[in-house]
Amino acid sequence: MNASCDHCGLDLVRESGFYLGSIYFNYGLTTIIALAVFFTLYLGYGITPDAQLWPLATFCVAFPLLFFRHARAFWLGMDVFFDKSQQ
Template sequence: MESSPSVLTSVLTCKCPKCRKGQMFPKGNLMHPLRFHKMNESCAVCGQSFEPEPGFYFGAMFVSYGLNTVIFIAVWVLLALLVENYSLSTLLILLGLTVVVFLPISFRLSRSIWIALFVRFQKAAA
């Protein structure tokens, strides 16, 4: 019998929360600046809609805020450990670059976490 991926694995790989097999986002768009936010309308495996209602992902912005806060603190601590005397402008530039680099990842991950909170896994759908 085939085992299904864990919740954590399906969230980190942006799989459908209902069947944990279908892709939430089209492949190959992660680092494309104009397409990283494109999302499949529904799961190709089980048919689960990835936008259950209008404005559903509004709450994902709070998840994204939390993820970015963790990333910012990590960058700040690393900078403090690696560079003895750094200026505020150095920190702000580094944080700005971090936002740009991690935007596609935090965007997708926050949406994946948000929908996983509301759509439960169903073995029959897998």
């Protein structure tokens, strides 16, 4: 990860534990998507939980890994948005 933004110079290295919140965000989003897909397929299309297990388990492992840096960017963006002293 870069120490600062190449475009605006925003400091990207924060205090220890700052990006921990992005993990919660990533986990929460993964859970919401998995539950929405599960109930849509189960109640809407009658696909059994057994048939959904491995595709959704794969999703629950792959999605957080692929979304990791986006969750961090979102978390940093939220911090900059709400803390006006950084702008």
